[in-house]
Amino acid sequence: MKTRTLLIAAAILTTVGAPLGLLAATGELTGNGEAAAMSLSPPAQVDVATVLLKRVQRWDEFNGRISAVGSVEIRSRVSGYVTHVAYKEGDEVRRGDVLFTIDPRPYEAALNSATAQLQRARATALLAKSRDERARRLLPSSAVSQDEADARHAAYAQSEADVLNAEAAVELAELNLNFTQVRAPIDGRAGRAMLTVGNLAVADQSLLTSMVSQDPVYVDFDPDEQSYLRYSAELRRSPANMLAVRVALAGDEGFAHVGMVDFQDNQVDSATGSIRMRAKLRNPDRIFTPGLYARVKVSSGYESDAVLIDDKAVLTDQDRKYVYVLASDNTAQRRDVQPGRKSDGLRLIESGLMAGDKVIIGGLQRIYSSGTPVKPAEVPMLAAAN
DSSP states (O other), X not given: OHHHHHHHHHHHHHXXXXXXXXXXXXXXXXXXXXXXXXXXXXXXXXXXXXXXXXXXXXXXXXXXXXXXXXXXXXXXXXXXXXXXXXXXTTOEEOTTOEEEXXXXXXXXXXXXXXXXXXXXXXXXXHHHHHHHHHHHHHTTTTXXXXXXXXXXXXXXXXXXXXXXXXXXXXXXXXXXXXXXXXXXXXXXXXXXXXXXXXXXXOTTTOEEEEEEOOSSEEEEEOOBHHHHHHHHHXXXXXXXXXXXXXXXXXXXXXXXXXXXXXEEOSSOBTTTTBOOEEEEEOOTTOOOOTTOEEEEEEEEEEEEEEEEEXXXXXXXXXXXXXXXXXXXXXXXXXXXXXXXXXXXTEEEEEESOOTTOEEEEEOXXXXXXXXEEEEEEEOOHHHHHO
């Protein structure tokens, strides 16, 4: 009986132990499988290029604002009710185009009255002239007294003055009638109508609309004192006495727009240590709208050594820029960098790289983390950029 019990127990242990051993073996293989797979995978094939060291022209960058060369507030020069708005709000208009019409009927009547007064004054002057000439002919024969002749001459002179006064009244009435048609004083874009049909416009008070010119435009910026001194020296050396700037809007990648500085203020702001400067830009495509934020780049007047790489090598991690550099053990090592502007198709690196560094520019999709083994193939930096 005892022997039979021992045999049963041994059978149970054998049945249970075999699966447990199999499970243990399976777990050991699973735990080491990934490491083994990584150690067995071949190095990622990548293209590397040595950073390019080159002397480049340095530029200073400032914040600026676009402003209009001409900006006008359109007001009525006569009082009256608006009878017509002759332009489409926001459209460009030419100088002399009619924008608003003020009710002209009172001014037409005033012109007719002034014209009638002028005709009356001319008739009176004609009569006074005839009487004066008659008195002058009769005076030698004493047919009229000297007093009478002098009175007739004075009446004629007074009637001539009345004619001049009536002519001025007609001219003023014509001006007022012309002012009932409010015209654009400049070429530019008109804003929204502040007064619509049926509203009263008060002379020289009521704002009807506003206009800004479109081409060219200004960009205003405020360089610091040190930059201003360098620019002043550059202007003294420049034969044309003009300083060039490059301008980009908020969404632009590069500084494609070129302008010339045509104004600098007469004093430095002691509170901010800056001085106002202004450049003029062409705007044929109406890209620039007054009030837009702009970035202004001005030549600093000196050159320096700079590190340049292919723009494809620069990667983004949230708000950080980085590249992968080839280490001595043929692994890809992450390096945070501060990129600058472009120069001759390459990206200028302000900090993070030095001469002799080899940057990975191709096969970056095969690198998953810093320290990944790679198999480099070296190519020239300029050829890679092209």
